Amino acid sequence: MSKYKPRPVSGFPEWLPEVRIVEQQWLDHIRRVFESYGFCSVETPSVEELDVIAAKGEVDKEIYVLERLHKEESDKEARLALHFDQTVPLARYVALHFNDLVFPFKRYQMQRVWRGERPQAGRFREFTQCDIDVINVDALPLHFDAEMPAIMWEILTGLPGMAEESIHISISNRKILQGLCQVLEVADFPAVTRTIDKKNKIGIDATERELALITDPKKARKLLSIGALSSASSKSISEYIEEIAREYKNNQGYDILQTGINELTFVLDSLKHLPPYAVNADLSIVRGLDYYTGTVYETWFRDDPGYGSICSGGRYDDLAGQYINKKLPGVGISIGFSRLFARMLEKGKLPVGPKCPADILMILPSEERRAEAAKAAQTLRGRGLNVELFHAPKKIPDQLKYASRKGIPYVWFPDEDGHKVKTMATGEQSSADPALWESPKS
Amino acid sequence: MSKYKPRPVSGFPEWLPEVRIVEQQWLDHIRRVFESYGFCSVETPSVEELDVIAAKGEVDKEIYVLERLHKEESDKEARLALHFDQTVPLARYVALHFNDLVFPFKRYQMQRVWRGERPQAGRFREFTQCDIDVINVDALPLHFDAEMPAIMWEILTGLPGMAEESIHISISNRKILQGLCQVLEVADFPAVTRTIDKKNKIGIDATERELALITDPKKARKLLSIGALSSASSKSISEYIEEIAREYKNNQGYDILQTGINELTFVLDSLKHLPPYAVNADLSIVRGLDYYTGTVYETWFRDDPGYGSICSGGRYDDLAGQYINKKLPGVGISIGFSRLFARMLEKGKLPVGPKCPADILMILPSEERRAEAAKAAQTLRGRGLNVELFHAPKKIPDQLKYASRKGIPYVWFPDEDGHKVKTMATGEQSSADPALWESPKS
Numbered sequence: 100m101s102k103y104k105p106r107p108v109s110g111f112p113e114w115l116p117e118v119r120i121v122e123q124q125w126l127d128h129i130r131r132v133f134e135s136y137g138f139c140s141v142e143t144p145s146v147e148e149l150d151v152i153a154a155k156g157e158v159d160k161e162i163y164v165l166e167r168l169h170k171e172e173s174d175k176e177a178r179l180a181l182h183f184d185q186t187v188p189l190a191r192y193v194a195l196h197f198n199d200l201v202f203p204f205k206r207y208q209m210q211r212v213w214r215g216e217r218p219q220a221g222r223f224r225e226f227t228q229c230d231i232d233v234i235n236v237d238a239l240p241l242h243f244d245a246e247m248p249a250i251m252w253e254i255l256t257g258l259p260g261m262a263e264e265s266i267h268i269s270i271s272n273r274k275i276l277q278g279l280c281q282v283l284e285v286a287d288f289p290a291v292t293r294t295i296d297k298k299n300k301i302g303i304d305a306t307e308r309e310l311a312l313i314t315d316p317k318k319a320r321k322l323l324s325i326g327a328l329s330s331a332s333s334k335s336i337s338e339y340i341e342e343i344a345r346e347y348k349n350n351q352g353y354d355i356l357q358t359g360i361n362e363l364t365f366v367l368d369s370l371k372h373l374p375p376y377a378v379n380a381d382l383s384i385v386r387g388l389d390y391y392t393g394t395v396y397e398t399w400f401r402d403d404p405g406y407g408s409i410c411s412g413g414r415y416d417d418l419a420g421q422y423i424n425k426k427l428p429g430v431g432i433s434i435g436f437s438r439l440f441a442r443m444l445e446k447g448k449l450p451v452g453p454k455c456p457a458d459i460l461m462i463l464p465s466e467e468r469r470a471e472a473a474k475a476a477q478t479l480r481g482r483g484l485n486v487e488l489f490h491a492p493k494k495i496p497d498q499l500k501y502a503s504r505k506g507i508p509y510v511w512f513p514d515e516d517g518h519k520v521k522t523m524a525t526g527e528q529s530s531a532d533p534a535l536w537e538s539p540k541s
Numbered sequence: 542m543s544k545y546k547p548r549p550v551s552g553f554p555e556w557l558p559e560v561r562i563v564e565q566q567w568l569d570h571i572r573r574v575f576e577s578y579g580f581c582s583v584e585t586p587s588v589e590e591l592d593v594i595a596a597k598g599e600v601d602k603e604i605y606v607l608e609r610l611h612k613e614e615s616d617k618e619a620r621l622a623l624h625f626d627q628t629v630p631l632a633r634y635v636a637l638h639f640n641d642l643v644f645p646f647k648r649y650q651m652q653r654v655w656r657g658e659r660p661q662a663g664r665f666r667e668f669t670q671c672d673i674d675v676i677n678v679d680a681l682p683l684h685f686d687a688e689m690p691a692i693m694w695e696i697l698t699g700l701p702g703m704a705e706e707s708i709h710i711s712i713s714n715r716k717i718l719q720g721l722c723q724v725l726e727v728a729d730f731p732a733v734t735r736t737i738d739k740k741n742k743i744g745i746d747a748t749e750r751e752l753a754l755i756t757d758p759k760k761a762r763k764l765l766s767i768g769a770l771s772s773a774s775s776k777s778i779s780e781y782i783e784e785i786a787r788e789y790k791n792n793q794g795y796d797i798l799q800t801g802i803n804e805l806t807f808v809l810d811s812l813k814h815l816p817p818y819a820v821n822a823d824l825s826i827v828r829g830l831d832y833y834t835g836t837v838y839e840t841w842f843r844d845d846p847g848y849g850s851i852c853s854g855g856r857y858d859d860l861a862g863q864y865i866n867k868k869l870p871g872v873g874i875s876i877g878f879s880r881l882f883a884r885m886l887e888k889g890k891l892p893v894g895p896k897c898p899a900d901i902l903m904i905l906p907s908e909e910r911r912a913e914a915a916k917a918a919q920t921l922r923g924r925g926l927n928v929e930l931f932h933a934p935k936k937i938p939d940q941l942k943y944a945s946r947k948g949i950p951y952v953w954f955p956d957e958d959g960h961k962v963k964t965m966a967t968g969e970q971s972s973a974d975p976a977l978w979e980s981p982k983s
Contacts, residue, residue, distance in 0.1 A: 103593075105636040105864045108621065111586030113634065115641050116648070119582050135922040137899035137929025137949075140561050144553030144667055145587070145653060151545075153610070161609075167657035168595070168604040168622070179550065180610070192555065194547040199557050201896055201946045203932060206558065211587060215609035225586055240932045242911075372915075422547045454643055457579035469684075473814075480577040487579025490645060490682045504643045507579075 110224030120452035133207040143188035149178040161214040181213040194422030203235040232431030244394040245369035260449040265401040269381035274359030281352020453506025457487040460502040475513040478533040552666030562894035575649040585630035591620040603656040623655040636864030645677040674873030686836040687811030702891040707843040711823035716801030723794020895948025899929040902944040917955040920975040
């Protein structure tokens with residue numbers, strides 16, 4: 100009989116159990132930190148109406164639309180599409196449930212999102228993102244702009260396998276560049292943003308040439324010199340900016356520039372409890388999206404900036420203006436979970452997990468003693484231990500081999516006259532009581 | 542400015558934070574019990590190639606196919622479809638990763654699945670299923686057939702809100718009906734199965750009439766009398782069946798009948814540690830799918846059998862025969878998570894969770910004392926507590942009101958000269974140390 104060859108679906112990752120168990124440790128850790136700061140969990144459907152999803156326009160090429168395989172002609176339903184991020188669904192969620200939420204609304208969301216890109220190496224078409232956002236009505240304290248990177252620093256440096264990685268979070272404030280454009284009387288702020296955003300990709304010279312197409316060469320150099328500024332503290336940056344700004348002090352836009360500097364300074368000052376290498380100001384961080392209006396974040400591998408940002412976000416003025424007559428400013432940040440996890444896996448930097456979560460393999464000495472073995476297993480489970488009862492009364496060496504192949508650290512020999520437990524790593528064996536035994540690991 | 546009205550997507554459930562937090566408790570509990578029996582986690586992509594998904598044919602009307610919104614003519618990729626269950630992906634996964642898995646392979650899978658049905662009350666188009674399956678090569682011990690319902694009993698009766706519900710797991714073995722059909726020389730076993738499966742829906746009389754179209758009235762009555770048998774123990778059933786069988790002892794099929802009875806008896810005997818009302822034999826449980834070849838399970842609300850089964854499964858002979866030349870028998874069972882959760886929610890039987898996971902609201906007495914408050918919060922977080930730092934130095938009553946609206950049980954007043962903590966439920970207030978304080982709840 101000819102067989103259908105099983106194959107992976109390109110761009111849709113899946114893991115073996117020993118990798119999945121580490122992925123679960125990552126997800127559990129992220130959830131634990133999010134919750135430790137009081138963020139509540141929200142999940143939204145995998146789909147939204149296509150009109151909602153496509154409203155932003157920017158990534159519509161990448162949208163997956165759903166079709167029922169045998170759709171009837173009479174179906175008049177709205178077309179549905181898989182969400183490509185968690186912000187569009189959040190806006191719809193907050194608008195829909197506005198009266199049932201307590202503001203400031205702090206939510207985390209860890210779900211799969213989809214982008215229908217052409218398959219290519221390292222690009223996923225299905226991946227998990229881990230987002231936090233804080234939304235408030237009318238105004239949102241700057242305190243939250245500082246809380247976001249502190250939370251992400253705690254998460255990223257605490258992930259199994261990440262402790263040795265050297266990462267840093269770059270922070271800027273778009274009002275600085277926006278104000279400076281006004282001060283310098285450069286009209287096309289979005290074009291300046293997009294150009295400076297490409298700086299690391301196309302290089303300084305090309306960036307300067309492109310800026311000179313938007314404004315005159317002198318101003319282009321000034322804009323670029325701002326876009327090139329980065330520092331571990333905001334001090335040198337603000338001195339430099341103020342120097343430029345003094346020239347133009349009476350120009351329109353100076354207020355915005357000053358506000359941006361003040362906000363950035365507040366955020367950096369609020370992060371002083373982090374190690375000095377954790378966070379830096381980097382005015383080249385502008386984020387491509389028009390969406391953001393103040394603080395912006397990106398997170399980089401220090402030794403591999405070319406890999407791109409692994410955790411990004413920023414502040415926006417109005418989450419759900421298309422739905423409701425409320426001004427809902429917010430700030431959010433998102434871990435590109437799958438991208439980061441896959442990179443660490445590929446580089447061999449993740450711990451290798453066991454092939455199953457069992458702490459103990461309960462030996463089945465004989466069919467007659469099954470009840471006895473099952474009882475000991477259940478006693479241990481009741482005490483929070485994970486116990487697999489071996490399924491057949493095979494020879495002991497076979498049962499030990501199974502424990503070894505599955506990575507189960509302890510093997511239990513049940514016997515009412517005296518239970519014994521064996522530590523697989525050392526071969527040590529000792530007497531134990533199912534009602535009292537504690538794993539030396541825990 | 543005219544606004545777009547936000548609306549829910551029909552058939553795609555989403556919950557408010559206070560419900561989601563209970564859903565998380567359910568999912569955590571299920572995962573914990575699965576892992577306590579040594580099952581490893583697997584997640585597969587949300588999609589498979591359409592050919593893989595549609596191979597079974599049975600539910601192809603309900604399949605959602607993915608289309609890229611701006612697909613180029615030149616795209617020659619395989620069509621992708623959202624999975625409608627977790628068994629089809631499991632088969633592909635086991636075949637693809639066969640050499641990397643250790644058998645018996647015990648995996649759990651808790652993911653969303655999709656069925657593109659027309660929207661109707663109580664029917665979800667996106668829902669979560671929680672499956673366990675055990676797969677082995679060549680032969681799979683009957684031990685696992687007994688482990689499945691024991692695990693599910695522990696899960697279902699331990700879910701928050703379910704303790705008061707009266708449920709029972711009905712077990713049968715399809716070999717009994719299969720053998721009886723052979724013994725009685727009734728050729729069309731699948732038709733008999735499908736008819737008896739409808740019994741609770743169409744009633745005894747209609748079932749008898751339909752069976753009489755498949756075979757003669759006398760045999761129809763015999764088949765129906767088997768299909769109507771149910772008992773808390775296998776004894777009366779096996780006596781009755783053997784009585785019928787004695788007549789036909791020398792007929793072909795008697796062996797199968799006897800095997801079915803033996804297997805069912807073994808499974809029921811292995812479940813004697815459960816309460817007597819937990820499990821019963823019920824030969825009307827045949828499961829519609831041709832798929833199953835031995836033990837079958839369904840789970841019912843005793844006071845609402847019309848709601849249908851909330852947890853079903855059974856044994857199959859060959860998981861992945863379409864892919865590989867290995868016989869991979871398995872047994873599995875699945876909780877219809879979303880259906881069950883939504884029913885309990887609708888009936889008002891779920892505990893109502895808080896609107897956020899914070900244990901403590903840290904008061905921000907003034908902007909000057911922010912660092913002090915933040916430090917106390919971080920100390921408490923480091924000890925496993927969830928602490929939200931209030932975002933602005935508002936009046937204390939406003940901060941207390943916020944804690945009350947979010948359901949945060951404790952409020953902390955930071956002060957280096959003496960911290961105080963207030964229990965919101967009682968209004969009690971006492972001195973406390975962030976490095977030592979334990980929640981009375983935990």
